[in-house]
Amino acid sequence: MISPTMQDALNTQINIEQHSAQLYLAMSAHCAANSFKGFAHWLSVQASEETAHAAKLIQFLLDRGGRLQLRAVPAPAAEFGSVIEVMEKTLEHEKGITGKISALFELAREEKDYASEITLQWYVTEQVEEEANVGEIVAQLHAVGDKGGAIWYLDSKMGKRGA
Numbered sequence: 001m002i003s004p005t006m007q008d009a010l011n012t013q014i015n016i017e018q019h020s021a022q023l024y025l026a027m028s029a030h031c032a033a034n035s036f037k038g039f040a041h042w043l044s045v046q047a048s049e050e051t052a053h054a055a056k057l058i059q060f061l062l063d064r065g066g067r068l069q070l071r072a073v074p075a076p077a078a079e080f081g082s083v084i085e086v087m088e089k090t091l092e093h094e095k096g097i098t099g100k101i102s103a104l105f106e107l108a109r110e111e112k113d114y115a116s117e118i119t120l121q122w123y124v125t126e127q128v129e130e131e132a133n134v135g136e137i138v139a140q141l142h143a144v145g146d147k148g149g150a151i152w153y154l155d156s157k158m159g160k161r162g163a
């Protein structure tokens, strides 16, 4: 049985993952509205990943006999600026999520909740990958700038992201 403290912390993280999904959907729509179909696709796949992250935590919570407490998901902004700004905001967001996952992992250790610790290891690794991927995209965007032909080449590359 999961402790009330861990249950509450996991419910909070589920809400954070759902908020990430909403944020990336809004960013995707923003890119689509500005004709960056490739970035829109990449962000839409990212939104689906965030929904899957929430689902995985929900299943874990239920498997441990915990209670799911879904909370209101804060509405994201609708405007995010240039594509470079969108991806910079994505990187900042992911860095924030890494901090949340680390705090959750630390809590699992304090609580001697080994099952949560093992499950959260997957999220720790995932954050390393997410920050690396987004960091690379931001670096490429800085290299090409957000005007000229290279940005459209990058956009078509972003459109090839698999699910």
Ligand code: OFO
Pocket: 017, 020, 049, 050, 053, 093, 094, 097, 126, 127, 130
């Ligand atoms: Fe759930 O990994 Fe991004 O936020």
